[in-house]
Amino acid sequence: MSTSMPRLLDAHSFAPLSPPASAARTVFDNGVEAEISVITDRHCVMRDDRELLAASLRALRDASNVPKGRVVVSVNNGTVVLDGRTSYYYERAAAECAVRFLDGVRSVENHILVEPPALAHDVRVCIADALLRTAVDEATQIAVQAVGGTVILQGIVSSSAERDVAERAARTVDGVRTVIDNLIVST
Known part of the structure; x- marks a missing residue:
């Protein structure tokens, strides 16, 4: 008697993270009205490194859990590199999360060191x-x-x-x- 193993991977399928589709309503010559959705993948969005650096700096500045002035960011061909020191791991993770989903980010290298404060x-x-x-x-x-x-x-x-x-x-x-x-x- 053969028992098949459940396919857990197929049980829950989630849509990939991408920006919401932009929809446009179009009327064709034959009178048919259709809504056309254009889906873009954030990895395919090309962004100049200078633009990506500016966006990364804004995202880190606006992130409430990232200590100000302790994280240094650089960008090279869509790869965001984070350096610096934080006191807690959640601050390190918050810095990475702040830049990971920006348009044009291909990858993130997180080199931030966690140094707990001396009590x-x-x-x-x-x-x-x-x-x-x-x-x-x-x-x-x-x-x-x-x-x-x-x-x-x-x-x-x-x-x-x-x-x-x-x-x-x-x-x-x-x-x-x-x-x-x-x-x-x-x-």
Whole structure:
């Protein structure tokens, strides 16, 4: 007994993404009136790279989930190339989505790096853990400020070894690119 497998691909067929058809009503010589639809495929629309670059810049500017000034766009023969850095993956995806469906876009290369922001709380916890592992309890005297990928450490520690431990701990937190060590060693 043979059982046929259902053809899932045929179960749901979706129309390809394309702009809506433009319809024109025409009356022929024999009196027949017809509506003629012209369907264009956005990949077939030829657009100058400069025009496509301008449209891409407008689309990125207007996209609410794309951080302003952090994404760089270039165009080469209909291929839109995105570069830059964002704090979250959804911002990276929003930038790609903003340009993918523009007329004339053949493909999108998304080279945007996602760098999560450093959170002061995460840095503080990491430093406290590192100092506790070294049997030092001065972690509460260290103030941590995190701005973007830069972390500023301020406070008083009792030795240069504790200072080094705090700085190394701050560097291990995701999103930290720079550590400014303003810790003072008390004597």
